[in-house]
Amino acid sequence: MDASQLRALTLADVGERELRELIAAGETVAERKATVPGEGIGPTIAAFANSGGGWVLIGVHDDGTLKGFRVPGKAHAQDWLRDKLRVAVDPLPPFAAKTMTLDGHDIVLVRVEDSNQTPHLLKATGTIETREPGGRKPIASQARLLELCVRPEQAQARAVQRMTTLPLVTHALTPAPVGEPVSGQTRVSDWMLVASPLTVPEGFHARGLSEATVRLMRDAVLAQAQRLGRTDRAGIVAERPFATGAAVEALNLSSRDGADLMLDAGGVVVGRIRRRLERGAWHVGQTADELITPLLEMTLGILEHCDVIGKTEVHLYVRITPTAPEERPVLTVHTAHTSGELHAPPSEEAFFGGHVLLPTHESTAKDLAERMMRELARSAGIDWWER
Numbered sequence: 001m002d003a004s005q006l007r008a009l010t011l012a013d014v015g016e017r018e019l020r021e022l023i024a025a026g027e028t029v030a031e032r033k034a035t036v037p038g039e040g041i042g043p044t045i046a047a048f049a050n051s052g053g054g055w056v057l058i059g060v061h062d063d064g065t066l067k068g069f070r071v072p073g074k075a076h077a078q079d080w081l082r083d084k085l086r087v088a089v090d091p092l093p094p095f096a097a098k099t100m101t102l103d104g105h106d107i108v109l110v111r112v113e114d115s116n117q118t119p120h121l122l123k124a125t126g127t128i129e130t131r132e133p134g135g136r137k138p139i140a141s142q143a144r145l146l147e148l149c150v151r152p153e154q155a156q157a158r159a160v161q162r163m164t165t166l167p168l169v170t171h172a173l174t175p176a177p178v179g180e181p182v183s184g185q186t187r188v189s190d191w192m193l194v195a196s197p198l199t200v201p202e203g204f205h206a207r208g209l210s211e212a213t214v215r216l217m218r219d220a221v222l223a224q225a226q227r228l229g230r231t232d233r234a235g236i237v238a239e240r241p242f243a244t245g246a247a248v249e250a251l252n253l254s255s256r257d258g259a260d261l262m263l264d265a266g267g268v269v270v271g272r273i274r275r276r277l278e279r280g281a282w283h284v285g286q287t288a289d290e291l292i293t294p295l296l297e298m299t300l301g302i303l304e305h306c307d308v309i310g311k312t313e314v315h316l317y318v319r320i321t322p323t324a325p326e327e328r329p330v331l332t333v334h335t336a337h338t339s340g341e342l343h344a345p346p347s348e349e350a351f352f353g354g355h356v357l358l359p360t361h362e363s364t365a366k367d368l369a370e371r372m373m374r375e376l377a378r379s380a381g382i383d384w385w386e387r
Helices: 003-008 016-028 042-050 077-086 142-165 167-173 204-208 211-227 284-305 364-379
Strands: 030-033 054-058 095-102 105-112 129-132 135-138 187-197 234-242 245-252 258-264 268-277 310-322 330-334 339-343 350-358
Touching: 003 016, 016 030, 016 054, 016 095, 016 105, 030 042, 042 054, 042 077, 042 105, 042 129, 042 135, 077 095, 077 105, 142 167, 142 187, 142 310, 167 187, 167 245, 167 258, 167 268, 187 284, 204 211, 211 234, 211 245, 211 258, 211 284, 258 284, 268 284, 284 310, 284 330, 284 350, 284 364, 310 330, 310 339, 310 364, 339 364, 350 364
Parallel strands: 030 054
Antiparallel strands: 054 105, 095 105, 129 135, 187 268, 187 310, 234 245, 245 258, 258 268, 310 350, 330 339
Protein backbone atom coordinates (compact mmCIF):
# COMPACT_ATOMS: atom_id res chain seq x y z
CA MET A 1 0.00 0.00 0.00
CA ASP A 2 1.12 3.56 -0.65
CA ALA A 3 1.19 6.34 1.96
CA SER A 4 -2.34 7.60 1.18
CA GLN A 5 -3.79 4.09 1.57
CA LEU A 6 -2.00 3.57 4.87
CA ARG A 7 -3.30 6.90 6.17
CA ALA A 8 -6.85 5.90 5.27
CA LEU A 9 -6.74 2.65 7.28
CA THR A 10 -8.85 2.37 10.42
CA LEU A 11 -7.67 0.54 13.53
CA ALA A 12 -9.95 -2.38 12.72
CA ASP A 13 -8.33 -2.72 9.28
CA VAL A 14 -4.86 -3.37 10.67
CA GLY A 15 -3.68 -6.96 10.80
CA GLU A 16 -0.14 -8.34 10.74
CA ARG A 17 0.47 -7.44 7.10
CA GLU A 18 -0.76 -3.86 7.50
CA LEU A 19 1.26 -3.40 10.71
CA ARG A 20 4.44 -4.47 8.93
CA GLU A 21 3.69 -1.98 6.15
CA LEU A 22 3.14 0.82 8.66
CA ILE A 23 6.46 0.03 10.34
CA ALA A 24 8.23 -0.04 6.98
CA ALA A 25 6.63 3.24 5.84
CA GLY A 26 8.08 5.02 8.84
CA GLU A 27 7.88 8.77 9.22
CA THR A 28 5.79 9.30 6.07
CA VAL A 29 2.65 8.08 7.84
CA ALA A 30 3.68 6.79 11.27
CA GLU A 31 5.88 7.92 14.13
CA ARG A 32 7.86 5.10 15.71
CA LYS A 33 8.63 5.20 19.44
CA ALA A 34 10.72 2.56 21.19
CA THR A 35 9.03 3.60 24.44
CA VAL A 36 7.09 6.54 25.85
CA PRO A 37 9.47 9.55 25.73
CA GLY A 38 10.32 11.53 28.84
CA GLU A 39 8.03 14.38 27.78
CA GLY A 40 5.17 11.90 27.44
CA ILE A 41 3.23 10.79 24.39
CA GLY A 42 0.89 13.83 24.47
CA PRO A 43 2.95 16.13 22.19
CA THR A 44 3.13 13.48 19.46
CA ILE A 45 -0.62 12.69 19.58
CA ALA A 46 -1.60 16.38 19.74
CA ALA A 47 0.60 17.29 16.76
CA PHE A 48 -0.98 14.54 14.65
CA ALA A 49 -4.50 15.60 15.68
CA ASN A 50 -3.73 19.20 14.67
CA SER A 51 -2.19 18.16 11.35
CA GLY A 52 -4.23 15.63 9.41
CA GLY A 53 -3.95 12.60 11.67
CA GLY A 54 -1.64 9.61 11.46
CA TRP A 55 -0.24 6.60 13.30
CA VAL A 56 1.94 6.19 16.37
CA LEU A 57 3.72 2.86 16.98
CA ILE A 58 4.98 2.41 20.55
CA GLY A 59 7.53 -0.38 20.89
CA VAL A 60 9.30 0.19 17.56
CA HIS A 61 12.76 1.77 17.17
CA ASP A 62 13.37 4.61 14.71
CA ASP A 63 15.05 2.17 12.31
CA GLY A 64 11.99 -0.11 12.30
CA THR A 65 13.36 -2.87 14.53
CA LEU A 66 11.06 -4.15 17.23
CA LYS A 67 11.64 -3.46 20.93
CA GLY A 68 8.21 -4.18 22.32
CA PHE A 69 6.14 -2.20 24.80
CA ARG A 70 3.62 -3.39 27.36
CA VAL A 71 0.90 -1.23 28.85
CA PRO A 72 1.44 -1.09 32.63
CA GLY A 73 -0.82 -3.30 34.69
CA LYS A 74 -3.86 -4.91 33.12
CA ALA A 75 -5.31 -1.79 31.48
CA HIS A 76 -6.48 -1.83 27.86
CA ALA A 77 -4.31 0.32 25.61
CA GLN A 78 -7.26 2.65 24.93
CA ASP A 79 -7.92 3.30 28.62
CA TRP A 80 -4.23 3.64 29.49
CA LEU A 81 -3.61 6.20 26.74
CA ARG A 82 -6.82 8.11 27.48
CA ASP A 83 -5.68 8.59 31.09
CA LYS A 84 -2.27 9.82 29.90
CA LEU A 85 -3.72 12.27 27.40
CA ARG A 86 -6.37 13.71 29.69
CA VAL A 87 -3.69 15.28 31.90
CA ALA A 88 -1.43 16.28 29.00
CA VAL A 89 -3.61 17.64 26.19
CA ASP A 90 -6.67 19.88 26.04
CA PRO A 91 -9.08 18.95 24.57
CA LEU A 92 -8.66 15.18 24.43
CA PRO A 93 -7.58 14.27 20.86
CA PRO A 94 -9.65 11.79 18.83
CA PHE A 95 -7.72 8.49 18.87
CA ALA A 96 -8.11 4.73 19.05
CA ALA A 97 -5.48 2.33 20.40
CA LYS A 98 -4.90 -1.38 20.71
CA THR A 99 -2.05 -3.78 21.48
CA MET A 100 -0.84 -6.15 18.76
CA THR A 101 1.79 -8.86 18.97
CA LEU A 102 4.35 -9.08 16.15
CA ASP A 103 7.22 -11.58 16.14
CA GLY A 104 6.78 -12.06 19.89
CA HIS A 105 6.82 -8.32 20.68
CA ASP A 106 3.83 -6.31 21.97
CA ILE A 107 3.29 -3.12 19.95
CA VAL A 108 0.83 -0.40 20.98
CA LEU A 109 -0.79 0.85 17.80
CA VAL A 110 -2.46 4.29 17.94
CA ARG A 111 -4.66 5.74 15.21
CA VAL A 112 -4.97 9.53 15.57
CA GLU A 113 -7.75 11.15 13.54
CA ASP A 114 -7.51 14.50 11.80
CA SER A 115 -9.30 16.40 14.53
CA ASN A 116 -12.24 18.76 14.26
CA GLN A 117 -11.79 19.82 17.90
CA THR A 118 -8.65 21.86 17.26
CA PRO A 119 -6.47 23.41 18.47
CA HIS A 120 -5.15 20.73 20.85
CA LEU A 121 -2.97 22.47 23.41
CA LEU A 122 -0.18 20.96 25.51
CA LYS A 123 -1.04 21.72 29.13
CA ALA A 124 2.55 21.62 30.41
CA THR A 125 3.84 24.31 28.04
CA GLY A 126 0.74 26.04 26.72
CA THR A 127 1.97 25.44 23.16
CA ILE A 128 0.08 24.21 20.10
CA GLU A 129 2.16 21.92 17.92
CA THR A 130 1.69 20.61 14.39
CA ARG A 131 3.48 17.85 12.53
CA GLU A 132 5.54 18.64 9.45
CA PRO A 133 7.99 16.56 7.39
CA GLY A 134 10.85 17.77 9.57
CA GLY A 135 9.07 16.81 12.79
CA ARG A 136 6.89 18.62 15.35
CA LYS A 137 6.87 22.39 15.43
CA PRO A 138 4.96 24.94 17.56
CA ILE A 139 2.56 27.13 15.61
CA ALA A 140 4.22 30.42 14.70
CA SER A 141 1.55 31.82 12.37
CA GLN A 142 -1.64 33.62 13.35
CA ALA A 143 -3.28 32.47 10.12
CA ARG A 144 -2.59 28.83 10.98
CA LEU A 145 -3.89 29.33 14.52
CA LEU A 146 -7.11 30.93 13.25
CA GLU A 147 -7.56 28.07 10.80
CA LEU A 148 -7.44 25.57 13.67
CA CYS A 149 -9.75 27.70 15.84
CA VAL A 150 -12.60 27.89 13.30
CA ARG A 151 -12.45 24.20 12.39
CA PRO A 152 -14.61 22.95 15.33
CA GLU A 153 -17.41 25.41 14.59
CA GLN A 154 -17.41 24.45 10.91
CA ALA A 155 -17.38 20.73 11.72
CA GLN A 156 -20.27 21.05 14.17
CA ALA A 157 -22.31 22.97 11.60
CA ARG A 158 -21.70 20.18 9.06
CA ALA A 159 -22.69 17.52 11.61
CA VAL A 160 -25.96 19.31 12.45
CA GLN A 161 -26.66 19.74 8.74
CA ARG A 162 -26.25 15.98 8.22
CA MET A 163 -28.56 15.31 11.16
CA THR A 164 -31.35 17.47 9.76
CA THR A 165 -31.12 17.20 5.98
CA LEU A 166 -29.95 13.73 4.91
CA PRO A 167 -32.92 11.96 3.25
CA LEU A 168 -32.67 8.80 5.33
CA VAL A 169 -32.62 10.83 8.55
CA THR A 170 -35.72 12.75 7.48
CA HIS A 171 -37.38 9.43 6.62
CA ALA A 172 -36.48 7.92 10.02
CA LEU A 173 -37.92 10.89 11.95
CA THR A 174 -41.18 11.06 9.96
CA PRO A 175 -44.19 10.06 12.13
CA ALA A 176 -45.07 6.41 11.51
CA PRO A 177 -48.51 4.75 12.00
CA VAL A 178 -49.02 3.73 15.62
CA GLY A 179 -51.64 1.04 14.98
CA GLU A 180 -54.67 0.17 17.06
CA PRO A 181 -54.60 0.81 20.85
CA VAL A 182 -53.86 -2.28 22.96
CA SER A 183 -54.13 -3.21 26.64
CA GLY A 184 -55.57 0.08 27.89
CA GLN A 185 -53.03 2.14 25.98
CA THR A 186 -53.86 5.85 25.61
CA ARG A 187 -50.70 7.23 23.98
CA VAL A 188 -47.63 6.11 22.09
CA SER A 189 -44.25 7.62 22.96
CA ASP A 190 -41.44 7.66 20.41
CA TRP A 191 -37.94 8.31 21.76
CA MET A 192 -35.62 9.08 18.83
CA LEU A 193 -31.89 9.69 19.02
CA VAL A 194 -29.88 11.18 16.12
CA ALA A 195 -26.08 10.98 16.38
CA SER A 196 -23.38 12.24 14.03
CA PRO A 197 -19.62 12.62 14.64
CA LEU A 198 -17.83 15.86 13.93
CA THR A 199 -15.19 13.75 12.18
CA VAL A 200 -16.57 11.08 9.84
CA PRO A 201 -13.80 8.50 9.25
CA GLU A 202 -12.80 7.83 5.66
CA GLY A 203 -13.89 4.20 5.93
CA PHE A 204 -17.32 4.98 7.41
CA HIS A 205 -19.23 4.58 4.15
CA ALA A 206 -17.91 1.09 3.41
CA ARG A 207 -18.06 -0.11 7.02
CA GLY A 208 -21.54 1.34 7.52
CA LEU A 209 -22.91 -0.59 4.54
CA SER A 210 -21.25 -3.89 5.47
CA GLU A 211 -23.06 -7.09 6.43
CA ALA A 212 -21.27 -7.03 9.80
CA THR A 213 -22.80 -3.65 10.65
CA VAL A 214 -26.31 -4.76 9.67
CA ARG A 215 -25.92 -7.88 11.83
CA LEU A 216 -24.90 -5.70 14.77
CA MET A 217 -27.91 -3.43 14.17
CA ARG A 218 -30.16 -6.51 14.10
CA ASP A 219 -28.75 -7.81 17.39
CA ALA A 220 -29.08 -4.39 19.04
CA VAL A 221 -32.73 -3.75 18.17
CA LEU A 222 -33.72 -7.34 18.96
CA ALA A 223 -32.15 -7.04 22.43
CA GLN A 224 -34.15 -3.85 23.05
CA ALA A 225 -37.39 -5.42 21.81
CA GLN A 226 -36.88 -8.39 24.12
CA ARG A 227 -36.45 -5.99 27.04
CA LEU A 228 -39.81 -4.32 26.28
CA GLY A 229 -42.03 -7.36 26.90
CA ARG A 230 -41.99 -11.15 26.81
CA THR A 231 -38.61 -12.31 25.56
CA ASP A 232 -40.06 -15.11 23.44
CA ARG A 233 -42.42 -12.74 21.59
CA ALA A 234 -39.76 -10.39 20.17
CA GLY A 235 -38.43 -10.54 16.64
CA ILE A 236 -37.19 -8.65 13.59
CA VAL A 237 -40.10 -7.33 11.55
CA ALA A 238 -38.23 -5.42 8.82
CA GLU A 239 -34.74 -5.11 7.40
CA ARG A 240 -34.45 -2.59 4.58
CA PRO A 241 -31.43 -1.79 2.41
CA PHE A 242 -31.23 1.72 0.95
CA ALA A 243 -28.89 3.15 -1.64
CA THR A 244 -26.97 5.03 1.06
CA GLY A 245 -27.80 3.09 4.21
CA ALA A 246 -29.84 0.46 6.00
CA ALA A 247 -32.67 0.19 8.54
CA VAL A 248 -33.67 -2.62 10.90
CA GLU A 249 -36.84 -2.78 13.01
CA ALA A 250 -37.82 -5.13 15.84
CA LEU A 251 -41.14 -5.56 17.68
CA ASN A 252 -42.31 -7.26 20.85
CA LEU A 253 -45.69 -8.81 20.07
CA SER A 254 -46.70 -9.07 23.74
CA SER A 255 -46.44 -5.33 24.41
CA ARG A 256 -46.40 -3.99 20.82
CA ASP A 257 -43.38 -1.92 21.87
CA GLY A 258 -40.30 -1.95 19.67
CA ALA A 259 -36.97 -0.53 18.59
CA ASP A 260 -35.30 0.34 15.31
CA LEU A 261 -32.02 1.64 13.93
CA MET A 262 -31.20 3.49 10.72
CA LEU A 263 -27.70 4.17 9.42
CA ASP A 264 -26.96 6.70 6.70
CA ALA A 265 -23.49 6.19 5.23
CA GLY A 266 -23.13 9.97 5.06
CA GLY A 267 -22.31 9.83 8.76
CA VAL A 268 -25.52 9.59 10.84
CA VAL A 269 -27.18 6.89 12.96
CA VAL A 270 -30.78 7.21 14.16
CA GLY A 271 -32.17 5.01 16.93
CA ARG A 272 -35.73 4.79 18.20
CA ILE A 273 -37.54 3.09 21.07
CA ARG A 274 -41.34 3.06 20.97
CA ARG A 275 -43.26 2.64 24.22
CA ARG A 276 -47.03 2.44 24.53
CA LEU A 277 -48.39 4.30 27.55
CA GLU A 278 -51.38 3.79 29.79
CA ARG A 279 -52.90 6.39 32.09
CA GLY A 280 -50.57 7.48 34.83
CA ALA A 281 -47.22 9.17 35.29
CA TRP A 282 -43.67 8.35 34.27
CA HIS A 283 -40.82 8.87 36.75
CA VAL A 284 -37.91 10.93 35.36
CA GLY A 285 -35.38 8.45 36.77
CA GLN A 286 -37.22 5.62 35.05
CA THR A 287 -37.03 7.65 31.84
CA ALA A 288 -33.23 7.90 32.06
CA ASP A 289 -32.68 4.26 33.00
CA GLU A 290 -35.22 2.52 30.76
CA LEU A 291 -35.33 4.75 27.69
CA ILE A 292 -32.56 7.30 27.22
CA THR A 293 -29.60 5.21 28.44
CA PRO A 294 -30.46 2.10 26.33
CA LEU A 295 -31.15 4.32 23.34
CA LEU A 296 -27.74 5.99 23.67
CA GLU A 297 -25.95 2.65 24.11
CA MET A 298 -27.68 1.15 21.09
CA THR A 299 -27.03 4.10 18.78
CA LEU A 300 -23.49 4.99 19.87
CA GLY A 301 -22.53 1.31 19.73
CA ILE A 302 -23.11 1.33 15.97
CA LEU A 303 -20.95 4.43 15.51
CA GLU A 304 -18.15 2.88 17.56
CA HIS A 305 -18.37 -0.27 15.44
CA CYS A 306 -17.82 1.97 12.40
CA ASP A 307 -14.59 3.30 13.99
CA VAL A 308 -15.91 6.75 14.85
CA ILE A 309 -13.51 8.63 17.13
CA GLY A 310 -13.92 11.95 18.94
CA LYS A 311 -16.74 14.40 19.59
CA THR A 312 -20.16 13.26 18.44
CA GLU A 313 -23.27 15.46 18.32
CA VAL A 314 -26.37 13.84 19.85
CA HIS A 315 -29.99 15.02 19.50
CA LEU A 316 -32.91 13.45 21.37
CA TYR A 317 -36.49 13.92 20.13
CA VAL A 318 -39.60 12.88 22.07
CA ARG A 319 -42.95 12.48 20.30
CA ILE A 320 -46.27 11.70 22.02
CA THR A 321 -49.16 10.47 19.85
CA PRO A 322 -52.61 10.13 21.49
CA THR A 323 -54.51 6.94 20.63
CA ALA A 324 -57.67 7.69 22.60
CA PRO A 325 -60.01 10.57 21.66
CA GLU A 326 -59.84 12.33 25.02
CA GLU A 327 -56.07 12.20 25.39
CA ARG A 328 -53.61 15.04 24.75
CA PRO A 329 -50.09 14.74 23.24
CA VAL A 330 -48.36 15.10 26.60
CA LEU A 331 -46.26 12.90 28.84
CA THR A 332 -46.85 13.26 32.57
CA VAL A 333 -43.54 12.97 34.42
CA HIS A 334 -42.81 13.15 38.14
CA THR A 335 -40.08 13.10 40.75
CA ALA A 336 -40.45 12.10 44.39
CA HIS A 337 -41.79 15.57 45.21
CA THR A 338 -43.55 17.03 42.17
CA SER A 339 -44.84 16.37 38.67
CA GLY A 340 -45.23 18.12 35.33
CA GLU A 341 -46.31 17.66 31.72
CA LEU A 342 -44.01 17.38 28.73
CA HIS A 343 -45.79 18.60 25.59
CA ALA A 344 -44.52 16.72 22.54
CA PRO A 345 -47.12 16.40 19.78
CA PRO A 346 -46.18 14.98 16.35
CA SER A 347 -44.36 17.57 14.18
CA GLU A 348 -43.57 19.59 17.35
CA GLU A 349 -41.41 17.05 19.16
CA ALA A 350 -39.61 17.94 22.37
CA PHE A 351 -35.89 18.34 21.68
CA PHE A 352 -32.79 17.86 23.84
CA GLY A 353 -29.18 18.20 22.65
CA GLY A 354 -25.77 17.13 23.84
CA HIS A 355 -22.49 15.55 22.79
CA VAL A 356 -20.23 12.65 23.76
CA LEU A 357 -16.66 11.56 23.03
CA LEU A 358 -16.14 8.22 21.28
CA PRO A 359 -14.96 5.63 22.09
CA THR A 360 -17.15 5.82 25.19
CA HIS A 361 -16.18 4.81 28.70
CA GLU A 362 -18.43 2.85 31.03
CA SER A 363 -20.52 5.76 32.34
CA THR A 364 -20.78 7.87 29.14
CA ALA A 365 -24.35 6.89 28.19
CA LYS A 366 -25.61 7.03 31.78
CA ASP A 367 -24.11 10.48 32.42
CA LEU A 368 -25.59 12.01 29.25
CA ALA A 369 -28.93 10.30 29.88
CA GLU A 370 -29.12 11.89 33.33
CA ARG A 371 -28.32 15.35 31.91
CA MET A 372 -31.05 14.92 29.28
CA MET A 373 -33.42 13.66 31.98
CA ARG A 374 -32.90 16.84 33.99
CA GLU A 375 -33.54 18.94 30.88
CA LEU A 376 -36.69 16.92 30.22
CA ALA A 377 -37.91 17.53 33.78
CA ARG A 378 -37.34 21.28 33.45
CA SER A 379 -39.16 21.29 30.10
CA ALA A 380 -42.09 19.64 31.85
CA GLY A 381 -42.17 22.49 34.38
CA ILE A 382 -40.42 20.69 37.23
CA ASP A 383 -38.01 22.84 39.26
CA TRP A 384 -34.87 20.74 38.73
CA TRP A 385 -31.73 22.82 39.06
CA GLU A 386 -28.10 21.84 38.71
CA ARG A 387 -26.14 21.71 41.97
